[in-house]
Amino acid sequence: MAEPQRARPKxxxxxxxxxxxxxxxxxxxxxxxxCAHVYFPPRPFCPSCASRKVSTFKASGKGFLYSYVxxxxxxxxxxxxxxxxxxxxxxEGPRMMSNIIDCPQTPEALELDMRLEVAFEKLxxxxxxxxxxxxxx
Amino acid sequence: xxxxxxxxxxxxxxTELGIIPNMSQIQLHADAALNAIADAGLKLSDIxxxxxxxxxxxxxxxxxxxxxxxxxxxxxxxxxxxxxxxxAAAAIEAGLCKTVLITHAESGKSMIGKLPRSTPADSLNGxxxxxxxxYGPPSMFPIPVLRFMKTYGITHEQLAAVAVVQREWAAKNPxxxxxxxxxxxDVLNSRMIAYPFRLLQCCLVTDGGxxxxxxxxxxxxxxxxxxxxxxxxxxxxxxxxxxxMETFNSSRAFKTxxxxxxxxxxxxxxxxxxxxxxxxxxxxPLFGLGDLGFMPHEETGKFIADGNTRPGxxxxxxxxxGGLSYMHSGMYGMYALQESVRQMRGIAPxxxxxxxxxxxxxxxxxFAASGTIVFTNER
Numbered sequence: 001m002a003e004p005q006r007a008r009p010k011x012x013x014x015x016x017x018x019x020x021x022x023x024x025x026x027x028x029x030x031x032x033x034x035c036a037h038v039y040f041p042p043r044p045f046c047p048s049c050a051s052r053k054v055s056t057f058k059a060s061g062k063g064f065l066y067s068y069v070x071x072x073x074x075x076x077x078x079x080x081x082x083x084x085x086x087x088x089x090x091x092e093g094p095r096m097m098s099n100i101i102d103c104p105q106t107p108e109a110l111e112l113d114m115r116l117e118v119a120f121e122k123l124x125x126x127x128x129x130x131x132x133x134x135x136x137x
Numbered sequence: 138x139x140x141x142x143x144x145x146x147x148x149x150x151x152t153e154l155g156i157i158p159n160m161s162q163i164q165l166h167a168d169a170a171l172n173a174i175a176d177a178g179l180k181l182s183d184i185x186x187x188x189x190x191x192x193x194x195x196x197x198x199x200x201x202x203x204x205x206x207x208x209x210x211x212x213x214x215x216x217x218x219x220x221x222x223x224x225a226a227a228a229i230e231a232g233l234c235k236t237v238l239i240t241h242a243e244s245g246k247s248m249i250g251k252l253p254r255s256t257p258a259d260s261l262n263g264x265x266x267x268x269x270x271x272y273g274p275p276s277m278f279p280i281p282v283l284r285f286m287k288t289y290g291i292t293h294e295q296l297a298a299v300a301v302v303q304r305e306w307a308a309k310n311p312x313x314x315x316x317x318x319x320x321x322x323d324v325l326n327s328r329m330i331a332y333p334f335r336l337l338q339c340c341l342v343t344d345g346g347x348x349x350x351x352x353x354x355x356x357x358x359x360x361x362x363x364x365x366x367x368x369x370x371x372x373x374x375x376x377x378x379x380x381x382m383e384t385f386n387s388s389r390a391f392k393t394x395x396x397x398x399x400x401x402x403x404x405x406x407x408x409x410x411x412x413x414x415x416x417x418x419x420x421x422p423l424f425g426l427g428d429l430g431f432m433p434h435e436e437t438g439k440f441i442a443d444g445n446t447r448p449g450x451x452x453x454x455x456x457x458x459g460g461l462s463y464m465h466s467g468m469y470g471m472y473a474l475q476e477s478v479r480q481m482r483g484i485a486p487x488x489x490x491x492x493x494x495x496x497x498x499x500x501x502x503x504f505a506a507s508g509t510i511v512f513t514n515e516r
Contacts, residue, residue, distance in 0.1 A: 009264035010257075041265050041381070067284035067385050069276060070332035076272035082332070085270050087280060087380045097266045097380035107332060112287050129268055 006078030008127055017056050018042045022128045027118045029059045029092055040094035061118030062135065063090040070105055088116055088132050102133040140402055141516050143226040144357035144364035147177025147350030148478040151242065154464050155314050157344040161250030165242030165346040166197050173238065173348035178361045184350075186234030188225060190217030190241065190468060191252060197240055207234035213374060214501025215415060215468040217241075218349070219394075219508025222474065223370035225351045235352060241471035242346025266378055274417065278503045279334045281385030282420045285434070286333070288386045291423065293333060295438030297324035299419040300337045300461050302447045307458025309448065309487035314341050315462040338419035340465035347471040349478070354516060365481040368494070369402025369511035371395060379503040388500070390507035391428035395498060398509035399430070402494075406431050410492035411480045412452055413473040415499045416459040422446070425498050429509070453489045456480065470499035474510065481514040 011019040018041075021028035031038045032046035033053040045052045068086035075081040084105045089095045101119060103109050115135035122128045149172035151157070151165050160168065166189065174181060181202055188209035189197050198205055209224045211217055218241055225237040244251045256263045271277045285291060301321055307313035319337060327336040357364035373393035376382060383389050399406075406429075414425035422441060427434030431452070440446070446454035457463040457476040464472060477497040479485040495512045 006270070007256075007263065007267035008258060009268050010259035011264065012259050015264055041261050041378075067281055069279050069282075069334070071270060071272070071276045072329045072331060074272055074275075076267075076270040076276070079270040079272075082329075083270055085276060085280065085331075087385075095380055097269045097271070097378075099269050112283060123268075 004077035006123065007076065008123060014044055015042045019127065021058070022120060022130050025120055027059045027061045027130050028056050029090070029094060030054050030056050038092045038094060040096055060091050063088045063116050063132070065100070065110065065112055065114045065116055066095055067112065068100070068110055070107070070110070084110055086110075086132070099131045100133065101131050138227055138230065138370060138401060140368045141366040141513065142354050143229050143351055143367045144354045145349055145367070145478050145512070146352050146357050146360040146362060146364055147173040147179065147348070148475055149173040149176045149348055150472070150475055151346040154312055154345040155343050156246050157244070158247045158249070160244070160344070162242055162244040163192065163196065163200050163250055165244060165344065166192060166240045167201055169242055169346035169348040170201055170238060170240050173350050176362060177350045179236065179350065183236050184238045186225060186228060186237035188221035188237065188239045190221070191243070203238065205234070207237070213506035215417065216470045216499025216501040216506055216508040217468065218470045218474055219497065219499040219510050220372045222349065222351065222367060222510050223372055223508065226367045226370060229351060229353055235356070237351045238348060239351070240346065240348045241468055243466035243468055244344050245466035246342050246344045262378055266380060274503065275331045275334070275339050277379050278418050279331050279420065280379050281382065281504070282333055284385035285420060285424070289435045289438070291438040293325060294321050295442045296333070296338060296419045296423070297321045298442040299416070299422055300324045302441060302444070303416065303455050303459040303461045305447050306456050306487055307462035310458050310463060311486060313458040313463045314343055315458070334418060337461070340417045340460035340469065341462070343464040343466050345464055345466045345472075347475045349474060363482050363514060365478050366513050366516055367510065368513045369398040369400070369404070371397025371401070371509040372507065374506040375504060377502055377505045382504055387428050387434065388424050388504045388507065390504060391424060391498070391500070394507040394509040395429035398496070398511050402511040404494060404511065408494050409452070409496050411456065411477065411489045411495040412454045413477050413495070413497040414454060415469055415473055416455055416461055417465065417469065417500065419461065421500060422454060429496070429498060448487060456485060456487045456489065470501070470508070473497050473499060477510070477512050481512050483514075
């Protein structure tokens with residue numbers, strides 16, 4: 001029997017560009033051409049001013065640890081507890097849920113406000129997932 | 138909406154609460170509904186308005202044999218019933234119906250006839266949260282806590298005290314699931330669920346249900362029970378993704394719904410005799426006290442740890458024992474409403490003496506939605 005798998009995202013027409021970006025090693029965000037608002041998750045209009053003129057750009061991939069839990073039970077399929085479920089605030093403004101790799105999954109190691117940088121975890125041929133690790137230097 | 142124009146004239150929970158292996162979810166709806174109808178001295182044929190959540194109104198109406206002229210299937214999580222009360226009050230005032238039944242039931246523990254909850258892989262939650270290992274409310278709802286603690290200087294001991302104080306209330310309630318006294322140390326030594334929260338800071342998982350009956354205040358005086366008036370109401374939604382909240386330092390939905398209800402009721406915080414804040418997890422009373430404007434968020438942890446919300450304290454909070462100790466079938470808002478109604482009728486197991494105004498504040502999803510009802514027993 002196959003091992004239980006981590007939940008796989010299924011892109012929609014509106015989010016395909018984001019997932020294509022992750023596959024290419026880019027964290028992509030969107031910016032409104034009218035009011036300059038930067039937002040996430042992806043959608044083809046600005047949730048701040050309703051303009052349909054928006055552009056996708058490559059984000060810096062840098063941010064900080066905004067908050068997290070360290071999940072012990074029940075564990076999601078494909079995860080070995082304890083593991084941190086984090087929310088990262090990107091330097092461009094939006095926040096996203098993520099995991100923190102290359103770091104012990106402990107309260108001592110996971111300090112709020114610590115600097116993070118994006119990394120990419122290939123799940124399969126279709127999906128690569130952006131995750132974060134402590135920033136170097 | 139004008140205040141005190143609509144009243145609760147029937148209120149009841151299911152005959153049993155806790156673990157009910159001999160009843161399906163739809164039968165729990167019926168059991169609560171029949172108890173509320175009996176409480177109001179009505180017949181099923183008197184009901185012309187109906188609201189419920191998760192289960193469809195047509196499902197429950199057909200099962201009960203109700204033929205409504207007004208229905209509301211608003212389903213925004215555990216506070217759906219606060220929104221139903223608000224919508225029902227507006228509908229009664231507008232003349233769309235005369236007598237509304239609101240039901241909740243969930244076979245949360247026994248899982249008999251329970252509708253599956255799922256997150257499709259192409260939903261926004263499925264794409265941008267599920268892949269990171271969220272798995273049920275304990276892995277999601279506490280995500281804002283560490284930021285909230287850092288911003289306001291809230292301690293682990295203060296968040297443990299929430300569970301301790303609520304257990305004191307539960308000890309006075311024969312229907313509470315957990316009644317044995319606990320200490321802050323017990324909470325901090327209980328099994329880790331999702332750091333920073335441990336088992337005793339997470340809600341129970343039980344079976345049960347509840348139902349309310351509302352009618353116009355003018356008709357309410359002819360009913361057998363003391364009417365409980367709807368004095369003020371508020372509601373809002375924010376986001377189904379906890380990661381996308383505007384801030385983890387407060388809940389936008391709370392900050393919208395709460396003040397709306399206070400304004401409509403025309404009351405100040407000092408007027409509140411009794412308070413319910415939906416406590417799926419131990420941080421919710423702190424968010425609620427701050428977001429509803431009772432005090433700055435910085436003071437909420439100390440306020441509870443100092444005993445101000447315990448039996449005999451100046452702001453009795455979650456007097457049934459709450460979702461942490463009374464019961465939590467999955468959508469606890471109905472039980473918070475039931476306790477507010479009992480307090481306003483003067484029949485609660487842990488009755489607050491001379492309570493005249495009760496505020497009942499609910500959350501739906503992981504801070505996704507909110508509803509607030511202000512009740513009074515004086516018109």
